[in-house]
Amino acid sequence: MPTTAHLRQRRSQFLERITEPVLLMAGGEVPRNYPANVSPYRADSNFLFFFADPEPGSAALFDPRDRSVTLFLRERTAEDALWHGAVPDFATMQHQHGVEHVEPVEQLVASVQRRAGGAAVRTIAVADPQATALANQATGAQVAFLDSGKVADPAVIQAIGGLRVVKHSEELEEMRRTAVVTAEAHHAAMAHTRVGVTEQELCGIVTGVFARHGCVPAYNNILSVRGEVLHNHHYTNTLRDGDIVLLDAGAENGSGFCSDVTRSWPASGAFTAEAGAIYDVVLAAEKGAIAAVRPGVRYRDLHLRAARILAEGLVDLGLLHGDPDGLIESGAHAVFFPHGVGHLIGIDVHDMETFGDAIAYPAGRTRSTQFGTAYLRLDMDLLPGMTFTIEPGIYFVPAILGNSAFREQFGDQVGWGRAEQFLAANGGRGFGGIRIEDDVACTADGAEVLTASIAKERAEVEALVGSA
Ligand code: GLY
Ligand code: MN
Ligand code: MN
DSSP states (O other), X not given: OOOHHHHHHHXXXXXXXXXXXXXXXXXXXXXXXXXXSBOOOOOOHHHHTTSSXXXXXXXXXXXXXXXXXXXXXXXXXXXXXXXXXXXXXXXHHHHHHXXXXXXXXXXXXXXXXXXXXXXXXXXXXXXXXXXXXXXXHHHOOOOOTTOGGGSBXXXXXXXXXXXXXXXXXXXXXXXXHHHHHHHHHHHHHHHTOOTTOBHHHHHHHHHHHHHHTTOEESSOOEEESOTTSTTOOOOOOBOOTTOEEEEEEOEEOTTSOXXXXXXXXXXXXXXXXXXXXXXXXXXXXXXXHHHTOOTTOBHHHHHHHHHHHHHHHHHHTTSBOSOHHHHHHHTGGGGTXXXXXXXXXXXXXXXXXXXXXXXXXXXXXXXXXXXXXXGOOOOOBOOTTBEEEEOOEEEOOHHHXXXXXXXXXXXXXXXXXXXXXXXXXXXXXXXXXXXXXXXXXXXXXXXXXTTTTSOOSHXXXXXXXXXX
């Protein structure tokens, strides 16, 4: 957990960047069926950025005029103490968090209006609709969580986004910790892989490792032999000889910081010559993009570098035809690599995606309209301390390879017949997909791969598979 001194420094930096009071909401517990049966609590990311272990339902008013922070907490009641355990009183919480004031959240609307004294108060929408409604009531704003254009005032987004985008050493340390847990989970899944094991069992092993370290999955684990389904959340298959297992899973700890890692390995423990060749191309693209990381480099160029290496490999394999630069220009590479090479990561696995592209695409840059590159979630120039994923892949997707519009658009740039062999491979089940994903911090002169301890060399992976 980041120290109080660090969190106070972050709050102080935020106060320096805003000109009007800002109300942040932690959000409350969200029921999973009847009101008293709630989903595990997870505070809003902007709140977690400033407060360790936030209480459900809390809020905070940042006032730049007197540089004060008022924390709003639920009143302590005897009933709560009975059912949920006693929590420290307001004076203790004020000292613990190092804030100027603590007030009851039950009086949030009146307190915010009294403290604002007529000044405009800004706020940011959160996933909990009740908390967002309360923030709107207290501030008169009309923010909405599900509409990135209405999630907050643009100046507030830039004020907080500018802080969150460059990780402090304490924040990087949180991410290094989740990387260690994520490594154990990936290695355990590889070690327990055998023909005949179910995806569900391996998925349980991954989540179990996270839980044993006090972590949760930062997003729904993807563990599938159908790796070509990019966000596959089903675990219904039994592993068979010839299958490639794709695991995309990362741990999130109590601070909210997380990992996002993908590895792909053969169910049998040995890559076929063809799967090994695809694996080597993906690994070369991943390493090539990581090798290009340094301050000032445009993230989009990392995407294009990975795409270029993939295109060269796909030409060698007879899956694309022509000059790699021409293939990138036309977008033919996206038939096999239909997504962006990665995204910001931090306290959100897709960091600050709540704000749409407001942080990830700086002024003057907009999304490409080309298939594939349109899914690139980040187009900033890299800064030291920025953290992001690098995650190229090659997939054999029936919905793409069978699409007549793509066949017409890319014509003989794609080896359609060769690709069909991959769709028919593996006893008709299809090849699936291979992705390799690491979390990377830009340093003063290069890259730190936060998740470097997770096996990805082909021989290393093969040695781990089935070793439990
Ligand atoms: N795990 C989702 C992603 O890699 O972006
Ligand atoms: Mn990712
Ligand atoms: Mn991922």
